[in-house]
Amino acid sequence: MKRLWIAAALLVAIFCAMLYNTHFLCRFSGELAQALEQAEAYAEQGDWRRAESMTRQAYDLWQSRDSYLHITLRHADTDLIYSGFREVLEFITCQEAGEYSAANAKLLTEIELLYEAEQLTLKNVL
Amino acid sequence: MVIAFVRTIILYLFIIAGIRLMGKRQVGELEPSELVLALLIADLAAVPMQDFGIPLLTGIIPIFTLLCITMILSVLTMKSVKFRAIVCGRPSIIVENGKLCQQEMKKNRFTVDELMEELRMKGITDISTIKYAILETNGQISVLPYTNQLPVTAEQMNVTPEDVGLPLVIINDGRVLEHNLRTRGFDRNWLEKQLAQRKIRHSKDVFLLTVDEQNRVYFVAKENAK
Numbered sequence: 401m402k403r404l405w406i407a408a409a410l411l412v413a414i415f416c417a418m419l420y421n422t423h424f425l426c427r428f429s430g431e432l433a434q435a436l437e438q439a440e441a442y443a444e445q446g447d448w449r450r451a452e453s454m455t456r457q458a459y460d461l462w463q464s465r466d467s468y469l470h471i472t473l474r475h476a477d478t479d480l481i482y483s484g485f486r487e488v489l490e491f492i493t494c495q496e497a498g499e500y501s502a503a504n505a506k507l508l509t510e511i512e513l514l515y516e517a518e519q520l521t522l523k524n525v526l
Numbered sequence: 527m528v529i530a531f532v533r534t535i536i537l538y539l540f541i542i543a544g545i546r547l548m549g550k551r552q553v554g555e556l557e558p559s560e561l562v563l564a565l566l567i568a569d570l571a572a573v574p575m576q577d578f579g580i581p582l583l584t585g586i587i588p589i590f591t592l593l594c595i596t597m598i599l600s601v602l603t604m605k606s607v608k609f610r611a612i613v614c615g616r617p618s619i620i621v622e623n624g625k626l627c628q629q630e631m632k633k634n635r636f637t638v639d640e641l642m643e644e645l646r647m648k649g650i651t652d653i654s655t656i657k658y659a660i661l662e663t664n665g666q667i668s669v670l671p672y673t674n675q676l677p678v679t680a681e682q683m684n685v686t687p688e689d690v691g692l693p694l695v696i697i698n699d700g701r702v703l704e705h706n707l708r709t710r711g712f713d714r715n716w717l718e719k720q721l722a723q724r725k726i727r728h729s730k731d732v733f734l735l736t737v738d739e740q741n742r743v744y745f746v747a748k749e750n751a752k
Contacts, residue, residue: 410594411594471582
């Protein structure tokens, strides 16, 4: 009977860890999205310096969790976001408003999709 | 490529640990739930081993989950007869009193050819000599012949053969198994005497040496040792 409880406890622990991972991704992607939206608002006002600062802040936040994200997410997805950040930062440097807006929107969508793919929903299960 | 190397080692060790948890059954004797586990583990391990774009965790977590579920199922099947019947099924009587139970065979999708093959493997060619043939839950067939078809035992013949008991291996390919030596109540001096009687200088020159409960020694020297 002891084995049964140990196995059941481990199963519950795995499930809880997975739920925590989903919760972490929700919070993390929310923070990133907020910073990127703020950066876009600054860019629309013509304040490219602050837009760059906010985007770099989001990029640093992403890099600070790089190992965890690399362990838990598909590498293709993390690489896509990494290259997305580089693209957005380059458009900010060039001050290309239209291109920046499109690249930023794409990056935001990719970040949202990361969390959505991990959500415990019927759509994802099926 | 070094990723593939490291991942293969990790997954291999992880699966060995998992299979050890399943117990000492042979692959051919797996219950349905264990067979499913073995098939799934093999597939789950192969994907992250080959595709470096997938995190190792996506292989390890499902394997670990499967092992936990298998452990829960195995404990529940031990505790509950009803649960065991649901998960593992029940044995089916295929032959009863020398007659084929066609309904049971149809229910288990068991063909006459398969039955004949299994019986031949057990040295039986005549179904009418079988009292019971039972299809076990692990897919094996147990055959119980009529009493008059069973081999004669020593007891039935009033013969008392000598019971040699379990022979213990004392030297295995040149290595002395001290624990077995002590279990038989002997020491190194006894072993050296035994080797000297056989004109062997060192235990490294012995391929196999066993001692049964009657203290009878079976000895095989290594080829080209003498």
